[in-house]
Amino acid sequence: MAVSANRLELLQIADAVAREKSIDRMIVIEAMQDAIQKAARSRYGAETEVKAEINPSTGELKMWRLLEVVETVEEYSRQISLEDARNRNDAAQLGDYVTEPLPPIEFGRIAAQSAKQVIVQKVRDAERERMYEEYKDRIGEIINGSVKRVEYGNVIVDLGRGEAIIRRDELIPRETFRYGDRVRAYIHDVRQEQRGPQIFLSRTHPQFMAKLFTQEVPEIYDGVINIRSIARDPGSRAKIAVTSNDSSIDPVGACVGMRGSRVQAVVNELQGEKIDIIPWTDSIADLVVSALQPAEVVKVVLDEQVERVEVVVPDEQLSLAIGRRGQNVRLASQLTGWDIDILTEQEESERRQKEFTERSDLFMNAMNVDEMVAQLLASEGFASLEEVAYVEPIEISSIEGFDEETAAEIQARASEFLEQAERERDQKRTELGVQDELYEIDGLNAAMLVALGEDGVKTVEDFAGYTPDDLVGWKERENGEVKFFDGVFKDFPVSREEAEDMIMFARVKVGWITQEELDGDTQDLDEEAETADDAEAQEE
Template sequence: MAVSANRLELLQIADAVAREKSIDRMIVIEAMQDAIQKAARSRYGAETEIRAEINPSTGELRMWRLLEIVETVEEYGRQISLEEAQHRNSDANLGDFITEPLPPIEFGRIAAQSAKQVIVQKVRDAERERMYDEFKDRIGEIINGTVKRVEYGNVIVDLGRGEAIIRRDELIPRETFRYGDRVRAYIHDVRQEQRGPQIFLSRTHPQFMAKLFMQEVPEIYDGIINIRSISRDPGSRAKIAVTSNDSSIDPVGACVGMRGSRVQAVVNELQGEKIDIIPWTESLADLVVSALQPAEVVKVVLDEQAERIEVVVPDEQLSLAIGRRGQNVRLASQLIGWDIDILTEQEESERRQKEFVERSELFMNAMNVDEMVAQLLASEGFSSLEEVAYVEPVEIASIEGFDDDTAAEIQARAAEFLEQAERERDEERKKLGVEDELYDIPGLNAAMLVALGKEEIKNIEDFAGCAADDLVGWTEKKDGEVKRFEGTFTEFPVSREEAEEMIMSARLKAGWVTLDEISDDEEVEEGAEFVEGDEGQDAEVAAEDPASPAE
């Protein structure tokens, strides 16, 4: 059996495939040319270099064989001698190619099947490339599709001009889809993989909720209201913080809508997920109070260095503030970006009493004073011997029952104890092998050198090789949970900026950098900050532009 196609049929096939697959007609014609070349090689020999060309206007097929001009012919199917080539063309030279026309061929069954595979593969590759080009710039959009099939919990979605996948962990819990169901999802990733481009959709991504609100609330789409932060426990509960660029518009009320119509539309799409909408404020204390609603907050204490917030609530409000399985405080923490510790008033009172007793005992043992004096110092807010030793004497003398002599004696005892402790630490530092030269780094003391020695940091070179994270620790956020990693100086009151200055001083002493290089770096950083500031202003202007959709 032989298979052939006339000129018109070739063009009709190319047009039909291009329309069906939404790809360029020339790509299909090139695939056909490759298929014909492969089929022709099976007829004339695999070693033969064959070219095929289909005229895109007339459908005319031309084939020819390429022969390389060489001095000595070794491969008769691919090469021709210079002498023979010059008989055909007097201008032929070594290294050139001459063409030899070939007659049209009839495809046998096997050759036709092979040609079909080539065309199918080429068309599939072109279709994948087209799909990648179409969707790579659409990350962050919401898209509608139809469920094509469900495989091991993953939902394959037909987008009309391509396929996408919603992985099992990107589906809202207890949510089920069947063949033919309509589904709306957020495009969170498009990437090339071995089996072709893959479009990954999500219904649990926080920005999915943001885009749904943008569709339901015109003020968000117009940029009048901005969504500042979102935290979700998909399918259960979510918190969203919003702010308004127009003081006359209530951002929370606009998102809720008349009788809750706007927020209810989002809730229905998210399978009944409860949504708390709170007003965003730059005051972290006010923000955490709103984020922990409906629980009442008595007191908020911020630790900016550790990015931790301590919240005190009434005893009967503890379970409400924490929420079921810690959900309320966890979502509030994700919304703000800081760790939140919840304490009851009783727990805080007990902790303060314990700290008071510990400070009193510290002062009694270190300075050899009676309990009343120690308690007076602790009640006045002194928390360490360093504070007692180095504050202005008048601050101690002003305590009721103290005079100048008493203040001087207390400070002298505190200073003597600290000096003795410093000497003991210095001895320990020497035993650990930490070199004296580290004392030349501003801000380092004997206690810090002991801590460095325990970490095998014993000289200027070792210290210069440290990073700020090594000294003060760092935090990592993964799956909405914030994990704190301790540093060598965690127990000391050293900020990240101070740690960076210490490290830079060590690098100067070690000769790793020069003052001129540091000055140049600072100038570059200042310039970068200036540029960033300009960009920030541009961003604000864009946000105010009604034509700019809010994120």
């Protein structure tokens, strides 16, 4: 009867641990088997291979010694000869294992402690694996928990069946938590680390706000309203752009709710963070105007090549447009994804006057014309000598006070100046050692070759090693601020697509790739773009 009681107690322990740790009962039983095997090896010798088995139904424990079948026995505690093995089992072959029953053993204090450590470690590993499997697919969800402790500003959250952490930089500024407080946060990462799976939560992530709106606004949950972009200054201010798939539903009004009830619920959760809700539009100019509210915008000028927007506001609206410590314009820039420069009407007027003067001086000095002619050309919108030299003659002769003869003379002088400048640049290009074959790349001129030479490029092969970023520059966003790094062609109107075409032409020319491979890659990219467009259309 005593043996039966021990068996029953073994299964009861396994069941209790499995329930408490929310892991499979068999994992606990396997941990017990491993622990018994380890304890048995300490009794029979560490070199002995022991197998223990607990019957999951009855709790009966059996143990065997495992002996490997070999030709010549070197370790009698682990090996057995083929002849002896076949005396026990006629089918035994070299490399097989035969078993030899072992009697039950009494565990000493040290062996029992060692067995306990094995079980605890196995159960802990299983618990960690269960937690990782449970939460790895829940990234992007909002989860509720209670504060377990606060360590160095980081909040440890009890999720019931695991722990998570909200790092100090993922907490809304000035919010504090104490033991037992309820907390709601966004799961933004789940990672397997050396100390076990780590669940990272955030209350500052933009998608935390998106999920809160999804909970508060049924139209967002149902997919009628889409959140297109979010920009946050956690704890202070946020901007969110929304659009509706149903023209009869006002997306902004639906998010605000009756008397602001819906947006207020989100504001309360975010410690009073003010939220501007604006309608999304595919027109960047209109989106920027809405994003800069409550400031009024007089004029918007887009530079699509570098994704930069120049916004002109009334003089008295400048501080409102920029916001305290640049907050309003920074959030608008994050929301739209474009860099935004704010100018007052007076600043724009002064700049335009300066540009007008510079153009007039350029035309006067380059073409040797009087001030009135230069100012007429500048006032008509001519910004460069190239424009003057290569436009249709009628565009100049149609200017009041000009005739065909005057237009022809002006264009001839502009062309002569440009040709002289081109010769000088080509001479400098030669002095820099830049080879003539680079002229074969469509789009490159002498001025560009000088810039390349100053950057150390001498041959087509040198040029083939460039990336589009090297030529036209690139942007990096850090702490909400966008920094633009100039490329070699910073002073030339070259788009990223044109830069890429030049580089690929050079790579084909030097034999790095073939034209067939290039055409194939281009076709694949076009098909991927079409597939992406179709998928986006279906989502909408």
